[in-house]
Amino acid sequence: MGDVGRVPVGIIGASGYGGVQLVRLLIDHPGVELVYLGGESSAGKAFGELYPHLNHRVDLIIEPIDLDQIAARCQVVFLSLPNGLACQMAPALLEKGCKVLDLSADYRFSNLETYENWYGKTRSDQAIAETAVYGLPELYRDRIAEAQLVGCPGCYPTASLLALSPLLKQGLIVPETAVIDAKSGTSGGGRQAKTNLLLAEADNSFAAYGVARHRHTPEIEQVCSDLAGHEVLVQFTPHLIPMVRGILSTVYATLRDPGLVREDLLTIYMAFYRSSPWVKILPSGVYPQTKWATGTNLCYIGVEVDPRTDRIIVMSAIDNLMKGQAGQAIQCLNLMMGWNETLGLPQLSFYP
Numbered sequence: 001m002g003d004v005g006r007v008p009v010g011i012i013g014a015s016g017y018g019g020v021q022l023v024r025l026l027i028d029h030p031g032v033e034l035v036y037l038g039g040e041s042s043a044g045k046a047f048g049e050l051y052p053h054l055n056h057r058v059d060l061i062i063e064p065i066d067l068d069q070i071a072a073r074c075q076v077v078f079l080s081l082p083n084g085l086a087c088q089m090a091p092a093l094l095e096k097g098c099k100v101l102d103l104s105a106d107y108r109f110s111n112l113e114t115y116e117n118w119y120g121k122t123r124s125d126q127a128i129a130e131t132a133v134y135g136l137p138e139l140y141r142d143r144i145a146e147a148q149l150v151g152c153p154g155c156y157p158t159a160s161l162l163a164l165s166p167l168l169k170q171g172l173i174v175p176e177t178a179v180i181d182a183k184s185g186t187s188g189g190g191r192q193a194k195t196n197l198l199l200a201e202a203d204n205s206f207a208a209y210g211v212a213r214h215r216h217t218p219e220i221e222q223v224c225s226d227l228a229g230h231e232v233l234v235q236f237t238p239h240l241i242p243m244v245r246g247i248l249s250t251v252y253a254t255l256r257d258p259g260l261v262r263e264d265l266l267t268i269y270m271a272f273y274r275s276s277p278w279v280k281i282l283p284s285g286v287y288p289q290t291k292w293a294t295g296t297n298l299c300y301i302g303v304e305v306d307p308r309t310d311r312i313i314v315m316s317a318i319d320n321l322m323k324g325q326a327g328q329a330i331q332c333l334n335l336m337m338g339w340n341e342t343l344g345l346p347q348l349s350f351y352p
């Protein structure tokens, strides 16, 4: 068991990019003790052997996955696994009373038919999926605080939804006109070897992929529909850019009231995110850069209006492994445990 007062926490999938980012954050988190790391091909290796720069801080061995044992040792379990595995593990952990935060797509959809159609996997745990809360704190803070199971958002949906939410919630745009043009660094694809993520393939190159069919589209649409109060379809195009960390999402939409100017919209965004410590609305005329967010859980948002087209253009920048993944999962953990949303997350920001 963990130290008195500290919550014992485990990570399944500790060797991956999400896993190592969780480890780096959790070893300095004052509320938790990291007691278990699990994996498949890495099982049996010392974590410090895989990540020597953390050897002096982490003396855990990556263990094979025994759910009974994990539940006996951990109060909270992070699942940082490829899609389709969390749904095989979460039910047993939940039944034994663990709180579960899943970083994959398995528990992001309330309707599993959508998941099955887009992810090509069959599921039989609709009842459990319905208990899961979508882990975007800026929209679902109260529900996350009560949840036993959180389905953490994808990286593109996080950046894109934070840009779109104030507009949808207040009916300021025609939802169907939303076009999302997003760019990600290569770490978004995970640590496993993939040809398109090799330096020789990705460097000095910039291209769209998954055009008109990327699986983050229905995830973004689910939340947009929730905010708009009716079914909304959006156009989402992701791009791979030659950098390691970061996402820049640029969102275009037609304003319902063509009289709105940039300053009006900035006031609306600032009010919407007034109680959200991890969203920074940039001053008038300043647009976000991905490097400002690197290593932080921050989402930077810049807003512009084009009076010639009556379109709003919103730009959001995050670190895909932080606000887009591990950092956001810890923000959710903080809410689930009744702690301050910022606990254990680095405050450093490159923009004042």
Ligand SMILES: NC(=O)C1=CN([C@@H]2O[C@H](COP(=O)(O)OP(=O)(O)OC[C@H]3O[C@@H](n4cnc5c(N)ncnc54)[C@H](OP(=O)(O)O)[C@@H]3O)[C@@H](O)[C@H]2O)C=CC1
Binding pocket: 012, 013, 014, 015, 016, 017, 018, 019, 038, 039, 040, 041, 042, 043, 065, 080, 081, 082, 083, 085, 103, 104, 105, 153, 154, 155, 187, 188, 189, 190, 191, 192, 320, 321, 324, 325
């Ligand atoms: N990278 C990103 O920017 C983001 C990723 N996500 C999602 O988070 C999840 C983790 O992503 P990421 O960290 O990038 O992935 P990685 O490919 O870097 O890591 C995957 C992890 O899963 C483990 N694993 C794979 N197969 C099995 C198995 N059969 N049983 C047990 N463990 C297994 C691996 O362990 P081992 O090495 O031991 O085999 C490894 O630790 C994914 O669902 C991803 O889609 C979400 C938001 C952003």
Ligand SMILES: CC(=O)N[C@@H](CCC(=O)OP(=O)(O)O)C(=O)O
Binding pocket: 083, 103, 104, 105, 153, 154, 155, 156, 184, 185, 186, 187, 188, 189, 190, 216, 238, 240
């Ligand atoms: C650059 C890159 O490959 N990015 C990943 C998105 C990572 C992510 O958030 O995926 P999940 O929804 O599976 O969690 C992709 O487009 O598949």
